[in-house]
Amino acid sequence: MSGHVVLRARRENPLRVAGTECLIDRPPITGGNMTPMSLPAPTLHTARLRLRPFDDADADDLFALHSSAYVLRYWDSPPWSERVRAQRFITACRQMAEGGTGVRLAVDRVSDGAFIGWCSLNRWNPDYRSASLGYCFDDAAWGHGYATEAARVLLRWAFDTLDLxxxxxxxxxxxxxSARVLEKLGFVREGTLREDCVVNGEVSDSWVYGLIRREWRPSSEPVPAR
Structure with a gap:
């Protein structure tokens, strides 16, 4: 499999204060009573993967993933150089769920329990019934269909739970x-953002993809959650 199974994350954080961290500086989405709407992160299962909330023990694996220039070749910010970034990332994931803006889940391979990446739905807007998908996987996990499998189970949970x-x-x-992964999931390429990102002086374009509920085709595999 050529390319890199990584989706850009800058739409999660317009200010890009902490690179790929989530919306820790955005106000929480509120309901009619103006109280924060928390979004508890689920644990989801497929035949080969387990998607679960991050915990502090994931910091070393996260740093290894996000410090790889090869993995982050097409990312929207440079690779991490400080280990503290991993703890900030984990804290931001918790704040995302507590603030009701989305969920980001660690992805483990069932066969050996290895952490292989993460998958997220961010910028959840209950009024617009919309969210943004993101993911990042270790290069050793590329070419096995893990990104498609993880994203599919998370999308199914989101469409069923959040009424997206x-x-x-x-x-x-x-x-x-990543374009292939999105198209396998049913996403439609809707346009190009020209010269949308500049990292270390390199300018690049972005494709924008969208998936509408009526076009969503979930797999037949059951999705137990706990």
Whole structure:
């Protein structure tokens, strides 16, 4: 499998204060009583994968993933150089769920329990019934269909639980692997954001993809959660 199974994350954090961290500086989405709407992160299962909330023990694996220039070749910010970034990332994931803006889940391989990446739905807007998909997987996990499998089970949970109507995703136009993953999931390429990102002086474009609820085709595999 050529390319890199990574989706850009800048739409999660317009200020890009902490690179790929989530919306820790955005106000929480509120309901009619103006109280925060928390979104407890689920644990989801497929035949080969377990998606679960992050915990502090994931910090070393996270740093290894996000410090790889090869894995983050098509990311929207440079690779991490400080281990503290991993703990900030985990804290931001908790704040995301507590603030009701989305969920980001660690992905473990069932066969050996290894952490292989993460998958997220961010910027959940209950009024617009929309959210944004993101994911990042270790290069050793590429080419096995893990990104498609993880994203599919998370999308199924989200459509069933959050009553979404639309999910959006963005990928570097050079990232053919992620484009294939999105298209397998039923996403439609809707346009190109020209010169949308600059990392270390390199300018790149982004493809915008959208998945509408009426076009969603979930797999037949059951999705137990606990």
């Amino acid at each position: 109507n639309r999910v959006q995703a963005e990928a570097d136009t050079r990232n053919v692997a």
